[in-house]
Amino acid sequence: MLKLENITKSFNGTTILNQLSVDVNDNSILSIVGPSGAGKTTLLRCIAGLDRPDSGKFILDGKEFDPADDSDTEQIIGVVFQDFNLFPHLTVMENVTLAPIMVLKQDKKSAQETAESLLKELSLESHAQQYPFELSGGQKQRVAIARALAMKPQILCYDEPTSALDPSLRDAVGKVILELKKTGITQIVVTHDPEFASNISDQILKVTPINK
Amino acid sequence: MLQYTSEILPSLLSGTVMTLKIFFWTLVASLPLGILVSLGRSSKFKPLSWILSFYIWVMRGTPLLLQLIFVFYGLPNMPFFHIVFERYDAALFAFILNYTAYFAEIFRGGFGAIDKGQYEGAKVLGLSYWQTIRKIVVPQVVKIVIPSIGNEVINLVKDSSLVYVIGLGDLLRAGNIASSRDVTLLPLVLVGIIYLLLTLICTWVLKVVEKHYSYYR
Ligand SMILES: Nc1ncnc2c1ncn2[C@@H]1O[C@H](COP(=O)(O)OP(=O)(O)OP(=O)(O)O)[C@@H](O)[C@H]1O
Ligand SMILES: [Mg+2]
Numbered sequence: 378m379l380k381l382e383n384i385t386k387s388f389n390g391t392t393i394l395n396q397l398s399v400d401v402n403d404n405s406i407l408s409i410v411g412p413s414g415a416g417k418t419t420l421l422r423c424i425a426g427l428d429r430p431d432s433g434k435f436i437l438d439g440k441e442f443d444p445a446d447d448s449d450t451e452q453i454i455g456v457v458f459q460d461f462n463l464f465p466h467l468t469v470m471e472n473v474t475l476a477p478i479m480v481l482k483q484d485k486k487s488a489q490e491t492a493e494s495l496l497k498e499l500s501l502e503s504h505a506q507q508y509p510f511e512l513s514g515g516q517k518q519r520v521a522i523a524r525a526l527a528m529k530p531q532i533l534c535y536d537e538p539t540s541a542l543d544p545s546l547r548d549a550v551g552k553v554i555l556e557l558k559k560t561g562i563t564q565i566v567v568t569h570d571p572e573f574a575s576n577i578s579d580q581i582l583k584v585t586p587i588n589k
Numbered sequence: 590m591l592q593y594t595s596e597i598l599p600s601l602l603s604g605t606v607m608t609l610k611i612f613f614w615t616l617v618a619s620l621p622l623g624i625l626v627s628l629g630r631s632s633k634f635k636p637l638s639w640i641l642s643f644y645i646w647v648m649r650g651t652p653l654l655l656q657l658i659f660v661f662y663g664l665p666n667m668p669f670f671h672i673v674f675e676r677y678d679a680a681l682f683a684f685i686l687n688y689t690a691y692f693a694e695i696f697r698g699g700f701g702a703i704d705k706g707q708y709e710g711a712k713v714l715g716l717s718y719w720q721t722i723r724k725i726v727v728p729q730v731v732k733i734v735i736p737s738i739g740n741e742v743i744n745l746v747k748d749s750s751l752v753y754v755i756g757l758g759d760l761l762r763a764g765n766i767a768s769s770r771d772v773t774l775l776p777l778v779l780v781g782i783i784y785l786l787l788t789l790i791c792t793w794v795l796k797v798v799e800k801h802y803s804y805y806r
Contacts, residue, residue: 425713447715455713462710466728466805475724476714510806528714 378402379532379563384433386419392587393419394430399582401532406554406564408574411584417567418459420584421536424565425456437531455530459537461521463509469496470505473524481528488527495523499553515546522553532563539573551577590775597767597776604763605783610677611749611759612787615684616742622685623692624727627700630693641693648690654751657683661755680752688745695737699730732802739795746787760784 379401386394393416401407409417422428424435426444434441437453444454464472473492477483483491496502499519509517518538525533538554539547547570554564554577568574574581630641648656661679664672674682703726711721750761764780767773 427709427712447712447717452715458706458710460706462704462706464707464710464725466732476716479720479724480715508805524714 378438380434380436381424382434382436384420384423384430386416386423386428386430394423394584395587397433397584401563401565401580403563404558404561405579406558406566406577407580407582408578409565409567409582409584410569410571410574412586413569415584415586417569417584418536421456421534421565421567424532425454425534427456452528452530453532455525455528455533457518457521457525457533457535457538459540461509461517463517463520463524465509468506468508469501469512469520469523472509472520473527476524477527492523492527495526498556499523514541515549518542518550519553522557526557526562530562532565533557534565534567536567537569538566539568539570547573593771593773593775594779597771597779600763600767601760601776601779601783604758604760605787607677607752607758608746608749608760608787611680611684611752612745614681615688615745615749618681618685619688619692620738622689623696624730626689626693627696628722630697631700645690645693648687649694653683653687653748654754656687657751657755659683676752676755676757679755680757684745684749688741691741692738695734695741696730698737699734700726702733703729735795735799735802739792739799742795743788743791746791747784750784 381397381399381401384394384397385392397420399407409420411417419428423430424444426447429445435444436442442453464475467475470489470492473495474485474488477488477491478485493502493505496505499522501516501519501523504512504516504520509520512520518541522533535554538550542550551573554566557564566574566577626641626645630638630645632638657680660683661674661676664674707725707729708721711725716724750759752759753761753765756762760780760783764776767776
């Protein structure tokens with residue numbers, strides 16, 4: 378279980394997150410909803426270790442951990458960014474295998490085998506040798522998911538996974554997220570689409586802007 | 590005329606070799622150094638960034654000719670420890686210092702053009718700073734800076750003639766010696782043609798490199 382305890386974060390004296398606590402059960406889907414500017418992305422960035430909260434604790438299975446510490450190779454958190462942040466100079470295959478090879482020290486062949494089966498699950502197998510600029514928005518997003526999954530994270534976070542997609546693709550991501558749930562991974566989804574949230578989640582966290 | 594050309598050609602060609610040696614070693618050293626200097630300049634460790642900014646400012650704000658003369662004729666006259674360079678070493682030292690500064694400035698623009706999402710994408714995958722720089726950032730920066738680097742490379746072909754001033758036997762010196770000895774213009778024309786050939790080759794190589802990097806957008 379992932380526990381966030383009293384996460385507080387402010388920017389230049391403005392408090393964005395105030396003493397936020399939430400428990401996320403293993404293998405469940407938590408949606409974080411709320412209006413623009415409420416601090417959803419900020420919370421996700423703290424969980425991903427891209428921003429540091431001013432105070433508060435992250436606890437995984439009873440042990441405190443620091444998401445910003447990347448000294449250990451074991452991946453706890455994976456992230457699918459709102460605009461994907463794929464590496465434009467690398468093929469889909471290279472995007473997915475880079476970190477397993479560089480960070481987990483897998484050999485190229487086994488990294489590629491893992492990647493191939495991930496790409497297949499996400500119906501991307503015919504795009505392995507293409508570059509991100511050749512893909513549609515939905516395909517890029519699935520590459521981003523495959524890239525994160527290749528690191529075998531315990532928790533996968535998404536920032537606004539539906540914002541760059543048209544409605545039919547929205548249901549497709551929802552399906553992917555629900556499929557992934559079957560593999561035992563915990564997922565945290567930031568969205569401002571309450572309908573999408575209620576369709577996929579086990580638990581919904583509403584964040585509201587803090588009035589000074 | 591053909592006969593005369595073939596008589597002076599060997600000396601011109603050996604001058605060309607000197608020119609190419611300076612050209613080649615300056616590039617080989619200055620390009621990677623330029624990357625390091627531009628990274629150091631944007632370092633959070635302020636003294637390093639100040640020193641490198643100062644260095645770039647001096648190198649770009651004073652003539653290369655002055656820097657050459659300073660290294661070869663000036664440094665041996667330093668008050669306490671006299672630094673004496675061979676002509677060739679002095680030329681390389683000055684050229685590498687100068688071009689590293691120009692390249693660093695170009696790379697700085699290139700690094701600045703990389704979206705911060707690329708660093709964050711790499712960070713959440715667990716890549717270290719140097720892995721990110723090597724595998725993600727530099728390859729993209731190279732594509733961005735090729736046109737500006739290309740201009741500097743062509744400048745370098747021509748700038749290499751400045752070593753004339755410290756008496757190094759490059760292409761220009763070979764031509765000038767033949768021209769004043771034999772009281773004819775032809776060697777200087779030949780020198781011009783050789784420079785043109787060299788810059789043409791550079792332009793062509795750059796086109797090929799640019800094309801190589803057009804595989805992605
Ligand atoms: N790096 C930063 N520096 C200063 N203020 C910031 C920074 N990042 C976010 N903020 C502020 O924090 C607040 C919350 O931003 P955040 O991006 O978390 O909102 P959000 O809930 O994701 O909104 P949206 O639905 O529009 O994406 C905003 O008021 C924003 O201006
Ligand atoms: Mg947001």
